[in-house]
Each structure stands twice: as C-alpha cells, then as structure tokens.
Amino acid sequence: MTTMLQDIVVKRNVPTNQYTPKDFKVDIDVRWCAGCGGYSILSQVQRIMPELGIPREKIVFVSGIGCSSRFPYYINVYGFHSIHGRALAVASGLKIARPDLSVWIATGDGDCMSIGGNHFIHACRRNVDINVLMFNNEVYSLTKGQYSPTSQPGQKTKTSPFGVVDDPFNPASLALGSGATFVARGYDRDPKMLQYLFERAAAHKGISFVEIYANCVIFNDGAFDKYTEKEYRDDTTVWLEDGKPLIFGKNRDKGIILDGFTPVVVSFEDGKYSPNDVIVHNEKDSILAFILANMTYNPEVPRPIGVFQSIDKPSYEEKVENQIEEVTKKLGEGDINKLMRGEDFWTID
Amino acid sequence: MSKKVEHLDKVTIRFAGDSGDGMQLVGTQFSNTAGTVGNSVNTFPDYPSEIRAPEGTLYGVSAYQIHFGSKKVNTIGDKIDVLVCMNASSLKVNLPNVRERGIIIANTAGFGEKNLKLAKYETNPLEDGSLSKYQLIKINMSEMMKQELADLGISPKAVERTKNIFALGFVYWLFNRPLDLTEKWLKEKFANKPQILEANLRALRAGYNYGAARQEMIVQYNVHHADLPKGTYRNITGNEACAIGLVAAATKAKLPLFLGSYPITPATEILHFISGYKQFGVKVLQAEDEIAGICSAIGASYGGYLAATTTSGPGLSLKVEALGLAVILELPLVVIDVQRAGPSTGLPTKPEQSDLNIAYYGRHGEAPIPIVAASGAADCFAMTIEAARIALKYMTPVILLSDGYMAQGTEPWRIPDMSELPDLSVNFATDPETFKPYRRDPETLARMWAVPGTPNLEHRIGGLEKEDITGLVSHDPLNHQKMVELRQKKIDGIVNDIPLAEVEGEQSGDLLVVAWGSVYGPVKTAFDSLREQGHKISYTHLKYIRPFPKNLGEILSRFERIVVPEMNMGQLADLLQSKFLRPVLRINKVQGMPFKAKEIETKLLELLNNKGDK
Numbered sequence: 001m002t003t004m005l006q007d008i009v010v011k012r013n014v015p016t017n018q019y020t021p022k023d024f025k026v027d028i029d030v031r032w033c034a035g036c037g038g039y040s041i042l043s044q045v046q047r048i049m050p051e052l053g054i055p056r057e058k059i060v061f062v063s064g065i066g067c068s069s070r071f072p073y074y075i076n077v078y079g080f081h082s083i084h085g086r087a088l089a090v091a092s093g094l095k096i097a098r099p100d101l102s103v104w105i106a107t108g109d110g111d112c113m114s115i116g117g118n119h120f121i122h123a124c125r126r127n128v129d130i131n132v133l134m135f136n137n138e139v140y141s142l143t144k145g146q147y148s149p150t151s152q153p154g155q156k157t158k159t160s161p162f163g164v165v166d167d168p169f170n171p172a173s174l175a176l177g178s179g180a181t182f183v184a185r186g187y188d189r190d191p192k193m194l195q196y197l198f199e200r201a202a203a204h205k206g207i208s209f210v211e212i213y214a215n216c217v218i219f220n221d222g223a224f225d226k227y228t229e230k231e232y233r234d235d236t237t238v239w240l241e242d243g244k245p246l247i248f249g250k251n252r253d254k255g256i257i258l259d260g261f262t263p264v265v266v267s268f269e270d271g272k273y274s275p276n277d278v279i280v281h282n283e284k285d286s287i288l289a290f291i292l293a294n295m296t297y298n299p300e301v302p303r304p305i306g307v308f309q310s311i312d313k314p315s316y317e318e319k320v321e322n323q324i325e326e327v328t329k330k331l332g333e334g335d336i337n338k339l340m341r342g343e344d345f346w347t348i349d
Numbered sequence: 350m351s352k353k354v355e356h357l358d359k360v361t362i363r364f365a366g367d368s369g370d371g372m373q374l375v376g377t378q379f380s381n382t383a384g385t386v387g388n389s390v391n392t393f394p395d396y397p398s399e400i401r402a403p404e405g406t407l408y409g410v411s412a413y414q415i416h417f418g419s420k421k422v423n424t425i426g427d428k429i430d431v432l433v434c435m436n437a438s439s440l441k442v443n444l445p446n447v448r449e450r451g452i453i454i455a456n457t458a459g460f461g462e463k464n465l466k467l468a469k470y471e472t473n474p475l476e477d478g479s480l481s482k483y484q485l486i487k488i489n490m491s492e493m494m495k496q497e498l499a500d501l502g503i504s505p506k507a508v509e510r511t512k513n514i515f516a517l518g519f520v521y522w523l524f525n526r527p528l529d530l531t532e533k534w535l536k537e538k539f540a541n542k543p544q545i546l547e548a549n550l551r552a553l554r555a556g557y558n559y560g561a562a563r564q565e566m567i568v569q570y571n572v573h574h575a576d577l578p579k580g581t582y583r584n585i586t587g588n589e590a591c592a593i594g595l596v597a598a599a600t601k602a603k604l605p606l607f608l609g610s611y612p613i614t615p616a617t618e619i620l621h622f623i624s625g626y627k628q629f630g631v632k633v634l635q636a637e638d639e640i641a642g643i644c645s646a647i648g649a650s651y652g653g654y655l656a657a658t659t660t661s662g663p664g665l666s667l668k669v670e671a672l673g674l675a676v677i678l679e680l681p682l683v684v685i686d687v688q689r690a691g692p693s694t695g696l697p698t699k700p701e702q703s704d705l706n707i708a709y710y711g712r713h714g715e716a717p718i719p720i721v722a723a724s725g726a727a728d729c730f731a732m733t734i735e736a737a738r739i740a741l742k743y744m745t746p747v748i749l750l751s752d753g754y755m756a757q758g759t760e761p762w763r764i765p766d767m768s769e770l771p772d773l774s775v776n777f778a779t780d781p782e783t784f785k786p787y788r789r790d791p792e793t794l795a796r797m798w799a800v801p802g803t804p805n806l807e808h809r810i811g812g813l814e815k816e817d818i819t820g821l822v823s824h825d826p827l828n829h830q831k832m833v834e835l836r837q838k839k840i841d842g843i844v845n846d847i848p849l850a851e852v853e854g855e856q857s858g859d860l861l862v863v864a865w866g867s868v869y870g871p872v873k874t875a876f877d878s879l880r881e882q883g884h885k886i887s888y889t890h891l892k893y894i895r896p897f898p899k900n901l902g903e904i905l906s907r908f909e910r911i912v913v914p915e916m917n918m919g920q921l922a923d924l925l926q927s928k929f930l931r932p933v934l935r936i937n938k939v940q941g942m943p944f945k946a947k948e949i950e951t952k953l954l955e956l957l958n959n960k961g962d963k
Binding site: 002003004005008009010028055056057058059060062063065072073076077078079080081082083086089090091092093094095096097098100101118119121122320323324327328331332333334336337339340341342343344345346347348349 | 381384385386387530534577578579580581582583584585593596597600603604605607609626627628629630631632634636637638640641644645646647648649651652653654656670671674764765767774776777779800801802803804805806807808809810811812813821822
C-alpha cells in the first residue's frame with residue numbers, strides 16, 4: 001500500500017523515558033578538533049533530546065556550512081547539511097511545510113550573520129517555530145582563520161594581520177531588532193547552563209535564538225576565557241533570570257541599576273545601594289531586553305548571559321495554516337476543475 | 350443607405366494609450382469575448398517597465414494587441430489592422446506597425462497641444478493629412494462621456510476614466526461582438542460601486558451606439574468562429590497556465606504544493622495566482638530573496654511536498670548554487686524561469702530566450718538538470734505537468750523555460766479533464782529493512798524518498814558528496830566518479846520517458862527548421878505560409894531540451910541544412926552543433942520583441958532560394 005504524506009504527518013508523543021542520550025548518538029567519529037566548543041554543545045543537545053517527549057523521527061537538524069554545520073552528521077535524527085548561509089531558508093520551508101516536525105538549526109557566526117544574514121533577520125521577523133543554535137567563535141574556522149562579523153575590533157586573523165577594523169554585530173541585539181521572540185546567550189564551558197537554555201528554546205513556540213560562545217582552539221583560542229573561566233566569570237558576567245535582580249560578583253556584592261536608560265554597575269559594599277535598587281529581569285519586557293543586550297560590548301558592565309527575552313506570539317507556520325483554514329471555510333475546498341475552467345469558458349461541440 | 354458589412358479571416362487590433370488609460374483591461378475583455386464567440390485568439394500586453402510613467406509621454410505608452418480569426422492564429426499578428434489610440438504618443442509609437450488602409454480610431458481629446466508636444470508632433474496628425482493612407486475615425490471620447498454621464502454627479506476624473514470602456518464598446522460594434530460578457534464582468538467588478546458601474550455600463554453602450562448610429566458611414570466587420578477541436582476552452586496566459594498546472598500536478602501527485610518565490614517581472618503573476626489558491630491547501634512563502642525562494646522550496650521538498658520556485662533571469666542567476674544542492678540531494682523541485690531580455694536587469698518587461706545556457710550549464714560541478722520548454726501560453730500547463738512528472742519520478746530539479754511573451758500573452762486553451770493527465774503519485778520509503786538514502790530504482794535510477802517523520806529512517810543528506818547507496822559522506826575518489834556518472838546517467842535515461850520529436854512537412858530533404866519556446870507561433874505561421882506557396886521545407890519544434898528526444902540526431906541527419914530561429918544569439922543552435930556535430934544556420938532576434946512571422950518567412954525564403962547557403 002502506498003504511504004501518503006498524511007500518514008507520516010501524524011502527531012505522536014513518546015514518554016520522556018523512552019530514550020536515553022545514547023539513542024541520539026551516531027556510529028561515526030566526530031571530526032571537530034580536540035577541545036572544540038562544539039563537543040560540549042553536541043553532548044548537551046543529545047542529553048536534553050530524551051526529555052522533550054518528541055519522537056526521534058520528528059526531529060530534524062538543518063545546517064549551512066562551517067565547522068558548526070557538521071553537527072547534523074553527529075546526531076541520530078533526520079539531518080540536512082545545506083549550503084553556506086542557507087540553513088534558515090531551508091529550515092523555514094521545511095517547518096512551514098511540516099509544522100509537525102521539531103526543526104533545529106546548527107550554524108555559526110559567519111554562516112548565520114554574514115552570508116546568511118538576510119535569512120536570519122527574516123526568519124526572526126516571521127517567527128517561524130525553529131530553534132537556532134549559533135556557535136559563535138568570532139572567527140571563520142573551516143576556511144582556516146579569517147575574521148567574521150562577530151570578530152572583535154583589533155583581532156588579528158589571516159585576513160586582518162594588522163587587526164580587524166570592522167565593528168562586530170552583537171548577535172542578541174540583531175536578533176531582538178529583527179523581532180526574534182526568544183533570545184538567549186550561553187557558553188560551551190557550562191553544560192548545565194546549556195541544557196537549561198536548549199530546553200527553554202525547545203519549549204518556546206516561535207523562533208528561538210541561542211548564541212553560544214564556542215571556543216575555537218585553533219584560530220581564536222581563549223576568546224571567551226574572560227567570561228567563561230571560573231576565575232573570572234563571576235565578576236565579568238551577569239546571569240539573567242526572570243523575576244530576579246541583576247546581581248553578580250564572586251561575593252554577589254554588585255548589581256546593575258538604570259541611570260536613565262543606561263545600565264550602571266553599583267556596589268552594595270558602601271551601603272549606598274542595596275539589592276532592592278537593581279534592575280529586576282523580566283523576560284517579557286522587550287525594552288529591557290534591548291537595554292540588556294546592548295551591555296554586550298560595553299566594558300563598564302558585565303556581559304549578560306541567559307535569556308534576554310521570551311515573549312509569546314503566534315508562530316508563522318501556524319498563521320499560514322490558520323489562513324488556509326479560514327479561506328477554505330469561506331470559499332469551500334478548492335475544486336481543481338473549477339480552477340481550470342475559470343470565469344469565462346466556452347464549449348465547442 | 351444600408352449597413353456595410355465585410356468578412357475577414359484574421360484581424361489584429363491594438364489598444365494603445367497612456368499607462369493609466371486601462372488599455373490592458375479593455376484588451377483582456379476584447380480577447381475574452383472573441384474567445385467566447387469561438388475565434389482563435391492570440392494576445393500580448395505591451396507595457397512600459399515604469400508603473401505610471403509621466404502622463405502622455407512616448408515612453409509611457411501601454412498597449413494590448415489581439416490577433417483573432419476564423420483560422421488558427423499562432424502569433425500576435427505582424428501588422429496592426431485596427432489601432433485604437435487614446436492620445437498622440439500612442440499613435441506615434443504604434444503607427445509604424447499599422448498596415449496601409451488600416452483603421453485608426455483616435456480619441457481626439459488626447460491630441461491637445463500638450464499631448465502633441467509630448468509626442469513630439471509639430472502639427473496635429475489627425476488634421477494635417479499625414480494619415481491619408483489609413484481609414485481614420487476621430488471621436489472625442491472624453492467629451493462624449495462628459496455629456497453621457499452629466500447627470501450622474503461623479504467626479505470629472507471618474508468620468509475621464511470611462512473613455513477606455515467607450516472605446517471598447519465602439520470596437521465591439523465594429524466587429525459585431527456581444528456586450529454581455531463585459532457587462533457581466535463590470536457588474537461583478539463594481540458590485541459595491543453602483544455609480545461607477547452605471548458609468549461604465551453607459552460608456553460601453555455609448556461606444557457601441559456611436560458605431561450603430563453611423564453604420565452607413567463606417568464598415569462593420571464579421572470574423573467567423575474558428576474550427577477548433579471539440580472541448581471546453583478558455584483564454585489563458587502562460588503564467589496562469591503554470592500556476593494552475595502546479596496545482597493540477599500536486600493533485601495528480603496526491604501531494605501538497607509549496608511555492609517559495611520572490612517577486613520578479615515577468616514571473617511574478619505565477620506567485621500572485623498561487624497566493625490566491627489557499628483553498629487548495631497550497632503553502633506559499635514570498636521569500637526574502639531569490640535564494641530563500643528556492644532554498645525554502647528545497648526544504649519543503651525534503652518534507653515531502655511538491656515544491657516549486659518561479660523566477661526570471663536575474664533570479665535564476667541567484668538560484669544557481671541552490672540548484673546544484675538540489676542536484677546532489679536528488680530531491681524533486683520544479684523551477685519555472687520566465688525568461689526576459691538580459692544581461693543584468695536588461696529589458697525587464699520584454700521577452701527573450703537567452704536563459705537556455707544558464708539553465709543548461711549554469712552550475713559549478715557536473716550538475717545535469719532536465720530542461721523542458723513550453724511552446725506557448727496554453728502549452729505552459731502541459732509542460733508544467735511534465736516538469737512535475739519528471740521531477741517526482743526521477744527525484745531531480747527540473748527547469749521549465751517560459752518567456753515574457755507567452756507568460757503574459759493569451760491563447761485559447763482546451764481545458765483537459767483531470768483524467769487525461771498522467772498519474773504522478775509517489776512512493777515514500779517506509780521500510781527500515783530496505784531503506785538506504787541513495788539506493789536507486791533500477792529503472793529510473795531515482796533514489797528513495799524518505800521524509801522526516803518516518804520512524805527508523807533517520808538519515809542525513811547534504812551538499813557533500815555521498816557514498817553510493819548508503820548516502821554517507823564520502824571523499825573517496827572512485828565513489829565521486831561513480832556518483833557523478835550515476836547522476837548523469839539518471840538524467841540521460843529520461844530520454845526513454847519523453848515523446849519522440851516530430852517533423853512537419855518533408856520527412857527528409859533540404860531544409861529543417863528547429864525551434865523551441867514561444868517562437869513556435871511565428872515559425873509555424875511562416876512555415877505554413879511557405880508550404881502553401883509550394884516550398885519544400887520541414888519543421889521540428891522541441892519541448893524537451895535536456896535530454897533531447899531520442900530521435901533528434903537521426904532527424905537532423907536526414908536534412909542537408911538545419912536552421913534555428915531563436916530570440917537569442919544562437920543558444921539552441923550551439924547546443925545542437927556540439928551535440929550532433931552538425932553545422933547549424935541561425936536566425937537571431939534580440940530586440941525584446943517576438944519575431945514577426947513575416948521576418949521568419951523572409952529569412953527562410955532567402956535560404957530556400959540560396960541552396961548553397963550553409
């Protein structure tokens with residue numbers, strides 16, 4: 001008997017204990033460099049997959065080109081390794097066609113923000129329900145070390161031997177400015193944090209954008225040490241937690257207040273400020289999300305990590321289906337013979 | 350004096366005016382009415398690329414040409430028999446194409462001082478005797494309508510906008526056509542604007558009555574209905590035929606349809622039409638760019654849809670990399686390229702056939718893609734079905750070449766019954782025991798199509814070279830050679846699944862005309878005319894370009910000389926030369942205008958008279 005697409009597009013839930021992370025591993029060697037940030041991201045994804053209650057055959061990873069884009073080969077779900085920059089365009093078409101699938105994108109800073117920049121902003125604005133994991137290593141690695149759109153001013157690479165003169169994108173601001181409904185940032189060194197962010201991304205309806213600081217051991221080693229290593233990170237980053245004040249520091253003795261629209265670091269030590277004075281994070285507050293995202297390259301304040309924004313809006317593919325339903329209700333189901341005949345036809349006997 | 354009536358076999362009418370004068374509208378109405386009364390009809394809208402060019406200018410002229418007759422018409426007509434011109438510029442631009450003794454119907458209100466200056470006329474051509482070679486009918490349409498609608502109390506602007514309908518009404522009288530089809534259309538269009546409806550209905554009748562009242566002075570013409578094969582007919586543009594063709598193909602494939610496209614002239618209407626077919630469950634993405642158009646379609650195809658993308662030359666250039674991806678993924682995809690004059694932005698609203706090379710060769714690596722080409726507006730439907738059939742059966746992207754001429758021109762289309770169309774149903778892989786991503790059907794060499802959501806068939810595909818059968822990434826040198834050859838063999842094998850080429854006229858001999866695409870109309874007209882004159886000449890029209898029909902080489906070998914007329918610098922001619930090692934003569938036109946039948950006839954006659962001309 002012929003299998004129709006509608007036989008495949010059936011909803012199926014599986015109990016969350018049906019799988020173990022092992023079920024999402026594939027029997028081939030992962031070919032990232034030893035120490036690459038990609039390994040941590042891959043294992044955290046494999047770890048959370050069993051928890052999602054989604055059958056394995058309903059999960060698809062789509063990628064573009066770059067080190068990160070090898071990801072689909074390394075996870076035992078459906079995988080689509082497309083061309084440079086186009087993962088989001090392919091994934092958008094797939095998700096619009098097949099809302100029953102859980103669609104994930106593995107991409108990098110060059111793939112997503114440079115050659116694929118147009119697709120990225122438009123996927124954000126449409127709010128297609130896909131999960132974008134952007135491995136940000138602030139360098140082009142697969143082509144062996146050129147600067148990327150997130151490389152830092154002055155960074156020395158093969159194409160910037162005297163230092164980068166470009167200003168970088170701030171991925172979180174770009175995503176927010178493009179209308180992304182879920183925007184977060186994490187880093188490879190903290191598995192628990194990544195698991196939390198990936199689970200949140202999976203649960204969010206609409207586009208989820210997770211920027212992940214991923215260390216490139218070969219071409220940009222240590223780029224994020226200042227924010228990810230235990231000895232610094234308490235003082236150089238601030239964890240965004242919904243409903244919680246923005247407090248940081250090894251001794252949790254510093255906080256962030258707003259001076260007008262400008263975030264400013266204050267100390268609780270001299271008694272002038274207390275934890276009650278600092279900003280309380282609210283994931284539903286888009287204005288706050290913009291302010292927090294803009295702290296990213298400001299050396300006066302810690303770097304924000306966590307969920308910047310999570311707001312609810314109908315997803316694109318849902319709106320497409322709703323419109324089809326409404327139009328069909330209004331006009332009746334399409335009749336191909338009527339469509340072919342059109343309004344003005346005549347018969348020759 | 351009594352009414353004068355003459356009979357004609359074929360007539361070419363051209364409605365011409367300013368961009369905002371509604372010439373496209375009246376042209377469409379006239380051609381629908383002509384079709385409905387059983388004439389053979391061929392039409393072409395000719396409008397400037399500016400949306401509303403400055404009023405009254407030479408470059409702002411918009412026109413709609415209709416060729417209709419009691420015999421089969423294959424072209425839009427070489428010379429204009431009746432020119433309706435709403436202003437001085439539209440007369441100036443079109444006069445060179447009006448035949449001697451042809452009728453010119455001029456709206457005198459469009460020949461004021463300002464109009465004449467904009468048209469660069471020193472004196473008024475309606476008054477200075479320069480049109481003595483023609484039958485001139487002067488009507489102040491604007492003034493007629495002012496009087497006709499005086500009691501309606503609508504704005505002068507709204508009154509002025511009815512003059513095109515007046516002109517249509519007059520032409521209906523001139524050719525003894527019924528008004529009811531246009532009346533019905535007006536009633537639907539202005540259902541919510543009773544005053545505007547009344548104004549237009551009055552305008553239509555006023556135009557008609559203007560003629561009727563002068564029947565002793567103006568000759569009326571009759572064009573009998575044509576002897577077309579039995580069936581239900583409608584007028585259709587190539588773009589609408591492609592749009593409906595995609596829905597029909599999806600229906601026959603029992604698959605949902607996805608269209609990922611970006612607006613581009615002259616292909617955009619396909620996107621317009623399909624966007625209006627939501628009740629068929631069609632999903633449409635107006636993408637952020639051409640690349641996203643094709644990539645989203647590839648994504649949908651991966652998900653098990655009949656997926657398509659529509660474009661024109663500049664867009665096809667942008668889609669090239671993704672086409673290569675579709676080739677290596679071996680996923681079905683219909684790519685419709687409505688060709689326009691290039692290079693670069695070129696002449697965006699004018700037709701050309703210059704994308705054959707990019708369709709054939711325009712990819713890096715060895716990336717064969719089947720190419721089919723429609724021969725006219727109505728044929729766009731059949732060839733869209735063919736493109737979908739080949740794509741689904743052979744798991745490959747297919748390029749359908751249309752062009753701006755057939756895309757926007759109309760022809761009567763005999764509407765097929767759905768049961769006449771081929772069954773396009775597909776077989777999704779579901780069995781984990783037998784499934785391998787690149788295991789092939791031994792006959793078609795198509796790989797298995799397993800869509801996400803199918804349990805236990807989780808696999809990975811992508812742009813990296815794949816190992817034969819398993820589909821695993823492979824850099825093995827011999828495997829690459831094998832896969833390149835397999836992909837080529839698969840496309841070459843389609844030759845056994847397409848119709849043989851046919852020869853009209855002598856089956857062997859001196860001169861064979863080979864053509865493709867919308868040049869069919871003028872070539873066929875020229876060919877028929879030469880045959881009627883007793884010349885020995887033969888004609889093969891190609892709808893399948895990659896692969897070529899199996900017998901094409903053999904056909905070519907039966908003729909001394911081969912000539913290819915095409916709207917480019919010889920792209921098909923080059924292909925034939927390189928494939929079949931035969932010298933090929935060329936007739937090339939790249940003026941953003943379709944060939945005239947006469948142009949081709951003259952060139953062919955030269956060849957027939959100079960046998961040594963190789």
